[in-house]
Amino acid sequence: REREREMEMVSAVSQHPPVTPSVKKPVTRPTVEYEPTVWGDYFINLPPSIAPDSRSWMLQRSEKLKQEAKTMLRDENDMLSKVGMVDTIQRLGLAYHFEQEINEALNEIYEARLENKDLYAVAFRFRLLRQEGYNITTDEFNMFMDEDGKFLETLRDDVKGLLCLYEAAYLATHEDVILHKAVKFCRDDLKAKLNHVEHEVAIQIAHALEIPLHRRSKGLESRQYISMYETFEQRNDQLLELAKLDFNLLLSLHQEEIKSICLWWKELGLATKLTFARDKIVEGYFWILGIYFEPSWSRARIMSTKVLAFISYLDDIYDAYGTLEELQVFTDVLQRWDVGALNLLPGYLKIYFIALVKVFKEIEDELVKEGHSCRVDYLKNGREERREHVASTIQCYMKEHDT
DSSP states (O other): OHHHHHHHHHHHGGGOOOOOOOOSSOOOOOOOOOOOOSOTTTTTSOOOSSOHHHHHHHHHHHHHHHHHHHHHHHHOOOHHHHHHHHHHHHHTTOGGGOHHHHHHHHHHHHHSOOSOOSHHHHHHHHHHHHHTTOOOOSGGGGGGBOTTSOBOGGGGGOHHHHHHHHHHHTTOOTTOHHHHHHHHHHHHHHHHHGGGSOHHHHHHHHHHHHSOGGGSOHHHHHHHHHHHHTTOTTOOHHHHHHHHHHHHHHHHHHHHHHHHHHHHHHHHOHHHHOTTSOOOHHHHHHHHHHHOOSGGGHHHHHHHHHHHHHHHHHHHIIIIIOOHHHHHHHHHHHHHTOGGGGGGSOHHHHHHHHHHHHHHHHHHHHHHTTTOTTHHHHHHTOOTTSGGGHHHHHHHHHHHTTO
């Protein structure tokens, strides 16, 4: 019966006009003037960035380059060179093509001993392994400290070593005192040397000083690093070509995703009915894209953007428009997910709740095809802090994974 009521609400969403809540006295609402969206129909009207014939060639060429790169990575016997190649693949945004090969390489790097124990090699290896979750200590850095617990002055001449140590230092835990010291030591020295080193090193220093690698978005980092990497004398041209092809193929996919999201949003009509709220559907997609950009997360990006749009509207309903009395009723209806209590809500909240039910129904219908509809309950039960709902979510997980 509840599902029937949901279906009735979903079918009514496009016909439901904006309604002013019926109140017995004038309602005083907060006055917040948000800027309208700057995007309009830009992404809806955006033509494909890659022609079908070009896409076919790009995919074939990419596959050939991937196989060559896999062979190169597996055949590399020098551990420091292998560290460098894995790092390059990751920073060019190609790691998702080489997950098995990278895992094998990381295990080899972790088990092997470095023949060269200079700062560059030690810091480079440490940063790569620490960022991938390997249990590696900072003990090896003790060789670079003097009797007073300060870094050796001779290290100031090793610019590449300082740069590697600086990047590694941002992976410190609270107990890694030596890495906390390294941040200031390296930063001050790198700033002083910025205008006194060759261009290839200078752009890497400036890049790291602006935002350390550990704090950068992988998708954006890959685009910037491609431009940097192609200026390096000792670059791998096969990886560079693959990175450019892959970036453009990903860009085409992302454009298709945002176009479909904008079409869905326009058809839903929430932005034209609830004009008091911020229309940030495009910005929401960019935010999700910064979390995961790989093709395998395409559906997750689309679903997450839709849910995020409703969260943004919910925020404005509570902070910039709704009255206390309206929101108390709405909160109760929302927490109970009570589609039968629609008549208790004022017009604008009816519009929102109907649209919310519709989008969750769409997501559930898509996930049920793969037996994952239980995941929708994780979203509906956003009130997990209420203990009576914890058990049901755990049971849902156990059922889904047969545990």
